[in-house]
Amino acid sequence: MDIERRSxxxxxxxxxxxxxxxxxxxxxxxxxxxxxxxxxxLTHSQEGIASNILAARxxxxxxxxxxxxxxxxxxxxxxxxxxTEPAIQLVPVLAAIGAWGRRHLPVxxxxxxxxxxxxxxxxxxxxxxxxxLRRIHIEDSIGGANGSVTSPVxxxxxxxxxxxxxxxxxxxxxR
Amino acid sequence: MDIERRSxxxxxxxxxxxxxxxxxxxxxxxxxxxxxxxxxxLTHSQEGIASNILAARxxxxxxxxxxxxxxxxxxxxxxxxxxTEPAIQLVPVLAAIGAWGRRHLPVxxxxxxxxxxxxxxxxxxxxxxxxxLRRIHIEDSIGGANGSVTSPVxxxxxxxxxxxxxxxxxxxxxR
DNA sequence: TACAACCGGTTTCATTATGCAATCGGTAGG
DNA sequence: CCTACCGATTGCATAATGAAACCGGTTGTA
Numbered sequence: 001m002d003i004e005r006r007s008x009x010x011x012x013x014x015x016x017x018x019x020x021x022x023x024x025x026x027x028x029x030x031x032x033x034x035x036x037x038x039x040x041x042l043t044h045s046q047e048g049i050a051s052n053i054l055a056a057r058x059x060x061x062x063x064x065x066x067x068x069x070x071x072x073x074x075x076x077x078x079x080x081x082x083x084t085e086p087a088i089q090l091v092p093v094l095a096a097i098g099a100w101g102r103r104h105l106p107v108x109x110x111x112x113x114x115x116x117x118x119x120x121x122x123x124x125x126x127x128x129x130x131x132x133l134r135r136i137h138i139e140d141s142i143g144g145a146n147g148s149v150t151s152p153v154x155x156x157x158x159x160x161x162x163x164x165x166x167x168x169x170x171x172x173x174x175r
Numbered sequence: 176m177d178i179e180r181r182s183x184x185x186x187x188x189x190x191x192x193x194x195x196x197x198x199x200x201x202x203x204x205x206x207x208x209x210x211x212x213x214x215x216x217l218t219h220s221q222e223g224i225a226s227n228i229l230a231a232r233x234x235x236x237x238x239x240x241x242x243x244x245x246x247x248x249x250x251x252x253x254x255x256x257x258x259t260e261p262a263i264q265l266v267p268v269l270a271a272i273g274a275w276g277r278r279h280l281p282v283x284x285x286x287x288x289x290x291x292x293x294x295x296x297x298x299x300x301x302x303x304x305x306x307x308l309r310r311i312h313i314e315d316s317i318g319g320a321n322g323s324v325t326s327p328v329x330x331x332x333x334x335x336x337x338x339x340x341x342x343x344x345x346x347x348x349x350r
Numbered sequence: 351t352a353c354a355a356c357c358g359g360t361t362t363c364a365t366t367a368t369g370c371a372a373t374c375g376g377t378a379g380g
Numbered sequence: 381c382c383t384a385c386c387g388a389t390t391g392c393a394t395a396a397t398g399a400a401a402c403c404g405g406t407t408g409t410a
Contacts, residue, residue: 008283
């Protein structure tokens with residue numbers, strides 16, 4: 001799998017790699033939803049991706065080195081998909097995209113929480129989150145695929161964030 | 176022109192708007208190259224965009240509110256394309272994408288200068304650049320379209336950056 | 351041992367997007 | 381008047397996308 005190389009511009013090359021409707025959405029689900037198996041990605045997809053499209057995207061992302069694939073020892077037919085270092089370094093890109101979309105597009109509030117958190121947290125939070133992702137996807141890619149384990153950093157901060165917002169809301173309504 | 180709204184997720188919605196091979200490349204050329212006319216975008220395109228694709232993308236970007244179109248008073252047939260505020264706010268997204276591409280894809284050195292500058296300059300530089308873009312595209316969208324006027328901030332910093340790098344290189348070779 | 355549910359996909363076929371090349375009618379400047 | 385240029389449009393071929401059905405193998409359960 002090779003990209004076109006229409007030009008050596010970083011923005012152009014990135015669009016040749018990620019410039020389609022699905023690739024970043026699949027990476028998002030692996031990264032934030034810890035969906036590590038084909039079926040998880042297929043059936044829990046908010047957007048209802050078709051199985052052939054998902055298969056094609058995963059194959060492409062593996063060929064490009066953004067995702068790795070390995071056998072799941074607990075089930076001879078299962079495969080575990082993991083993020084590689086280049087994909088983990090997309091965190092700032094996803095944060096910027098999320099922040100922009102939240103501001104300029106008709107997003108739904110519940111799906112915007114992570115984007116808001118990433119924006120408020122800034123680079124320091126991104127680094128913590130990326131460290132989590134390395135632990136889950138690279139150092140312990142098999143153990144990290146079990147259950148619904150997601151990033152401890154993100155889980156803790158999301159909860160703190162929701163609590164703070166609930167408290168703020170209650171306070172505003174109380175007067 | 177409406178987007179699909181497969182889901183209300185900020186990342187998904189952004190990919191529905193910008194998730195194709197050309198939209199961000201066109202915005203890049205308007206933003207960094209100050210290409211304000213159809214022909215400029217067509218013939219100076221590094222990637223060789225086809226005229227029908229360019230026409231379709233411009234129409235779509237105008238419909239989505241990322242680009243505005245107005246008559247050029249100096250030529251009854253010319254149109255001036257300008258960035259709107261939402262597109263100007265893509266600067267951090269383009270900076271993040273450029274930084275990622277520069278690190279992980281086979282970019283060419285000369286086309287990476289701006290990406291490197293934006294990455295080193297950080298949010299403070301982005302803000303200055305965005306202020307320039309507002310001046311050029313919103314406050315004086317007609318005057319800004321004349322000649323090869325680009326952002327003063329970006330031009331000055333790019334030059335300073337190139338000088339610094341040349342000096343560094345000369346110093347390294349001198350020993 | 352039968353069997354249903356589940357596994358990661360593949361196949362088929364229709365629709366849509368992309369891309370190249372040629373071309374369009376109107377305009378500007380000499 | 382004529383040439384170059386203006387922002388596109390048209391025709392046509394190929395590639396990408398998408399919905400739905402389907403596949404052989406595996407697993408857990410009765």
